[in-house]
Amino acid sequence: MAVGRVTATTVLAVVVFAPTALAAPPPTPPAPPPPASSDGRILDALLGARADDVPGTQYREFTTTAAAGRVRGHLIRVDLANRTVAIRLLRPAVVSAVGTVPDLAARAGAIGGVNGNFFDQGGTGASVGVELENGALVKSAVPLGRRPAPPGPPGSSPDTVLGIGTDGVGRIGRVLFSGTVRLAGREVPLAGLNLYAVPVGGVAAFTPAWGGATRARTVCGSDTDAKAPCARDAVEVRVKAGKAVAVGPVGTTAVPAGEVALVARDAAAAGMRALRPGDPVDARWTALAPDTPPLRTALGALALVRDGAPWPGLQTSERAPRTAVGLSADGRTLFLIAVDGRQEASVGATLAELGRLVTDLGIPQAVALDGGGSTQMVRRPAGGRLGVVNVPSSSPLRAVADGLAVVPAGRDFPAGAGTS
Template sequence: MRVAPGVEYRSFTLPASHGPARAHLLTVDLRDPRVRLDLLYPGAVAARRTVSAMADAAGAVAAVNGDFFNITETQHPGVEATGASVGPAVASGRQLKAAVPDGQRFGPALPPGTHTPDVFGVGVDRRARLDRLDLHGTVRTEHARLPLGGLNQYALPVGSVGAFTSDWGTVSRLRSVCGTDTDRAAPCSTDTHEVTVRAGRVVATADTPGAGPVGAHETVLVGRESGAQALRKLSVGERVLVRHRLVAADTRVPFRFAVGGYPVLRDGRPLPGLDPLTSAVRSAVGVSDSGYRLHLLALDGAPEFRSGLTIAEVAQLMRELGARDAFSLDGGGSSTLASRDPGAPAVTVRNHPSGGIERPVPNAIGVFADG
């Protein structure tokens, strides 16, 4: 079915190791100048909304759910789950956040050789690609220069300083000092400090991370362990300069849009070590034709199809669809694919979410088409 110029939707049933699976597929042609992709998100990093609501609000003709996220905090009583995504996020060229440490990730185990900074996205050259977005940042004070360990992340590396901007939202920043780089369930740090910087000067300090909105011209610095000790040396009125950017490790081409997840297919070959046994409802995106043709996939969660695919089967399916590279997105109750019928005022969810209703998620891949 033609959704819009350069955008097609179809569904099909395929045999799988755990029973039949139903696939919902969007094919997107980026060679058509009327077509583009961008990140859909609720207006804040630490927030969630359904895929269909985000698509309609942004005027997208189609969408599929995005990254894994901080969905629960059962290991840390009294700590609020942030709803923030695991990996980096870039929307309309705006760098929203960086990746949490590998050990702080929510979702299935990462395949060998993959990491939380891995992204799928589209560069300023209009070509889609897989890459890794690394955070390059510093905090300069009158007496020291500190490396920046995080940007709008629900988890900071042990011993680091992280920056929170107005893109974060209003949710408490306390979760950022819980767990360790290798153990998400480890206790929250008791050695913390927070500094608020406005217009280049310290305006407030606190012993524990706070909550509430961050001003448009403010940056809140949160430190844990040695990072906290460094922040304690700052006094109200002192000059502080915070700089940060996300850098594409492989290509150095800036991303106009990027979302986290993990690679499953590179150069036409499945990654070594992909799980061939665990089957689930999944979402993924494939890249072909030198980055100009995309395959956006979400499986159906209806009872007769809920067994889904293994991640190894997802990689094989993407290869059969013609993808050279493929990237796994969040799955299970998050898997959602929506598209708009020509002339319709709103999108329609095409698959059956496995939870029975759409799950609010932190972000999604939006497809836009003029005309």
């Protein structure tokens, strides 16, 4: 994993391609639900593969049964051993920007894709969890109490990610953040990178990859309450080439190229405010993946299925559209899954039902991503146009923070933002 230093900042850039026209799926008439299977399975039918799949991918639709009615879903199977396709993080040019899945996928030249993790909707737009691309950390995860997502099932890690290793194999593991700021002869812990919620009493680093959104909002709220007042004491120190270049209020514009902004709040602010331009400051961070070999790509997620069974304790109270990503046991086949919901033709699923559905599809390990109005799946058939294949419940389409895309192998992608 790349280790951050304030002495060499890399600015994230995205090559933008003209979006292709989107083909909307035809409406599907409602149908009565078939009876549930006597063995407890909820999968009803998995339709045959299409003849127009891009090599290395396979798109199929399925129907399921649930207590509340018929459920319709969509599945893209990706052969990770096929070297003509690859999985990449799908996201806007900066952390604090959002975009719809079809727009982001069109710009990336994607073959298929789904939305990603929960995010700071209505605020900065930044994602809740980890984003790692090309082996470099783009952002770390916000405090647990500031995540607008259902908690993971008991026993699961809040640092769970869906990752693709440098060997091209998919894995479900963890990515942990570790960082420090050395200044005035002492060392201060660094709480995270490009966070929309700086922990109370903590210091977080922001790079140009954060974008132009104000960082003043990141010191508002507490670690458990987004509506709590903003910090009474907060300061920002901008650092370049190992030295402080500015000390003052938390910034409201983009971090200049080649610099890192250190934002401190509450008890941590006093020590940072004592710095003066020219004082030495050394900020370093790293992303640790303790459960897996080195990862090239990683996206924060909720644990859903392990060892061929749903995690015990998954949420059962809300039925909604859902997005999930699954892996074969050897990690060489990846499955993008979208379940329609909140409509007459498809009522959606609880997280527990989603877990059971994934196992009925024969997928032994999986994670859940953001659902509801965020659930979007796109596909580009061979020789065809990129189109939305599910029926999103949000109209117009919701702009999201990130996602996963299937892309042609060898396509250039920008290095993850950070310092190295």
